[in-house]
Amino acid sequence: MPLxxxxxxxxxxxxxxxxxxxxxxxxxxxxxxxxSVFLPPQASADNPVPALxxxxxxxxxxxxxxxxxxxxxxxxxxxxxxxxxxxxxxxxHVPNDDAYDLGQGAGFYLNATEAPWDKxxxxxxxxxxxxxxxxxxxxxLNNRRAISGHSMGGHGALMIAARLPERFVSVSAFAPIxxxxxxxxxxxxxxxxxxxxxxxxxxxxxxxxxxxxxLMLPLLVDTGTADEFLTKQLNxxxxxxxxxxxxxxxxxxxxxxxxxxxxxxxxxxxxLRFHARYxxx
Amino acid sequence: MPLxxxxxxxxxxxxxxxxxxxxxxxxxxxxxxxxSVFLPPQASADNPVPALxxxxxxxxxxxxxxxxxxxxxxxxxxxxxxxxxxxxxxxxHVPNDDAYDLGQGAGFYLNATEAPWDKxxxxxxxxxxxxxxxxxxxxxLNNRRAISGHSMGGHGALMIAARLPERFVSVSAFAPIxxxxxxxxxxxxxxxxxxxxxxxxxxxxxxxxxxxxxLMLPLLVDTGTADEFLTKQLNxxxxxxxxxxxxxxxxxxxxxxxxxxxxxxxxxxxxLRFHARYxxx
Numbered sequence: 001m002p003l004x005x006x007x008x009x010x011x012x013x014x015x016x017x018x019x020x021x022x023x024x025x026x027x028x029x030x031x032x033x034x035x036s037v038f039l040p041p042q043a044s045a046d047n048p049v050p051a052l053x054x055x056x057x058x059x060x061x062x063x064x065x066x067x068x069x070x071x072x073x074x075x076x077x078x079x080x081x082x083x084x085x086x087x088x089x090x091x092x093h094v095p096n097d098d099a100y101d102l103g104q105g106a107g108f109y110l111n112a113t114e115a116p117w118d119k120x121x122x123x124x125x126x127x128x129x130x131x132x133x134x135x136x137x138x139x140x141l142n143n144r145r146a147i148s149g150h151s152m153g154g155h156g157a158l159m160i161a162a163r164l165p166e167r168f169v170s171v172s173a174f175a176p177i178x179x180x181x182x183x184x185x186x187x188x189x190x191x192x193x194x195x196x197x198x199x200x201x202x203x204x205x206x207x208x209x210x211x212x213x214x215l216m217l218p219l220l221v222d223t224g225t226a227d228e229f230l231t232k233q234l235n236x237x238x239x240x241x242x243x244x245x246x247x248x249x250x251x252x253x254x255x256x257x258x259x260x261x262x263x264x265x266x267x268x269x270x271x272l273r274f275h276a277r278y279x280x281x
Numbered sequence: 282m283p284l285x286x287x288x289x290x291x292x293x294x295x296x297x298x299x300x301x302x303x304x305x306x307x308x309x310x311x312x313x314x315x316x317s318v319f320l321p322p323q324a325s326a327d328n329p330v331p332a333l334x335x336x337x338x339x340x341x342x343x344x345x346x347x348x349x350x351x352x353x354x355x356x357x358x359x360x361x362x363x364x365x366x367x368x369x370x371x372x373x374h375v376p377n378d379d380a381y382d383l384g385q386g387a388g389f390y391l392n393a394t395e396a397p398w399d400k401x402x403x404x405x406x407x408x409x410x411x412x413x414x415x416x417x418x419x420x421x422l423n424n425r426r427a428i429s430g431h432s433m434g435g436h437g438a439l440m441i442a443a444r445l446p447e448r449f450v451s452v453s454a455f456a457p458i459x460x461x462x463x464x465x466x467x468x469x470x471x472x473x474x475x476x477x478x479x480x481x482x483x484x485x486x487x488x489x490x491x492x493x494x495x496l497m498l499p500l501l502v503d504t505g506t507a508d509e510f511l512t513k514q515l516n517x518x519x520x521x522x523x524x525x526x527x528x529x530x531x532x533x534x535x536x537x538x539x540x541x542x543x544x545x546x547x548x549x550x551x552x553l554r555f556h557a558r559y560x561x562x
Contacts, residue, residue, distance in 0.1 A: 067348065
């Protein structure tokens with residue numbers, strides 16, 4: 001079997017573009033994975049388009065963003081593709097946990113070092129290597145990429161952009177878990193996936209990475225003031241503090257909005273137009 | 282207990298308006314019902330707004346449209362409320378059927394006359410009487426109403442508008458089951474809910490009603506050419522034939538679109554702007 005074989009699960013016309021869901025055998029994650037791609041109507045072999053990668057939050061799959069964000073309307077207008085991976089490895093043979101915030105649906109976009117997770121939970125490598133290779137070989141995309149995400153996926157987007165800024169032109173996030181080493185969700189997941197080595201934890205913590213390395217990319221973050229996880233999990237204040245020292249970063253509170261896709265979809269257009277300034281430059 | 286008591290399940294800010302989900306004891310349906318209302322930011326006691334009623338398709342609830350349609354963005358801009366009922370009575374004591382196309386989730390917006398359905402399945406009365414009374418007493422709505430829906434809900438919207446045109450200013454539908462007495466979904470449901478009296482069937486069939494009564498309301502219908510139910514269930518050609526004789530009706534095919542909310546959300550803005558011309562007149 002060739003390395004990069006995609007099976008199309010569904011292909012649906014949407015805002016004159018195509019919403020495509022595919023399945024493939026992941027060499028990195030050692031399991032069958034699904035992801036979705038939205039191709040705007042402008043995309044063709046003669047006209048490859050840039051892509052926004054979207055990382056989803058805890059318990060989600062590629063379908064949350066695909067069905068609830070409203071992003072395709074704006075992506076179709078702008079001529080930007082959307083690449084929407086799952087949140088973890090999947091399958092009966094893949095380790096799991098009864099809790100919603102560990103195991104399948106909760107990969108935290110890192111490379112696990114601890115058993116039993118270390119055979120499959122290598123989401124950092126999947127998102128940064130295998131997935132872009134796959135989509136750029138199989139779809140009419142150029143190599144201009146932006147990255148965004150929600151909650152656990154906001155953590156993923158900030159953390160990946162901070163570690164591999166040369167891969168992206170811009171980064172944004174909605175209600176990111178900004179400082180996971182200092183919140184219950186992050187501490188639980190990092191302890192399970194990474195063991196107790198605190199230096200390893202810091203390599204996956206957005207606030208710590210931004211403190212240590214800075215960020216030359218333009219950054220936009222929105223978090224709702226009625227977000228039910230604001231105080232205990234998101235550590236937005238720590239992100240605001242470190243963002244003050246970055247050259248092109250805006251971290252905003254949005255009055256009255258919660259943690260749901262009702263919040264995400266409200267500000268999706270502004271985020272896409274932010275990324276478009278750099279993706280289409 | 283007063284007749285009209287609503288319990289708020291959730292209230293979430295969305296496009297500067299409020300997405301509200303409520304529960305109530307339905308006197309008509311003899312069960313606990315949930316529905317959703319979107320209030321645009323313009324709505325207040327001093328400024329009641331008009332409403333679009335949305336009827337959902339088979340297997341759906343108020344959540345399909347609420348999370349997937351993208352309608353709130355445009356409703357918030359225009360100052361139009363959205364009223365989004367469930368698709369049938371619900372509950373352990375309410376009759377049901379193992380099939381997806383009969384019983385709970387498949388009320389067909391009619392008043393059942395046959396046992397065991399006739400105690401609860403009175404969705405026509407619920408949608409046209411109890412629900413508007415409830416929402417107009419509890420939310421800042423005026424009495425200008427439009428109606429729309431998808432698939433089984435498109436049938437509901439056309440059928441209700443044809444029977445009670447004085448209650449609405451405009452009507453639209455996405456992929457409606459236009460002539461249910463001549464398709465498998467409709468024949469199965471009408472036989473179960475209404476028995477074998479064909480005159481009764483005709484009172485709930487949009488094409489037959491429009492033939493017999495005409496329609497003075499402006500009407501807009503969209504159906505995708507890649508709709509997987511086009512040939513067997515929707516009878517769009519029969520609707521086109523009868524619409525040709527109406528004063529203000531457009532029934533359109535949309536090339537390449539299927540039956541999903543990827544289709545519905547693509548044309549939602551155009552439908553809302555169509556209704557706004559009459560709701561805000």
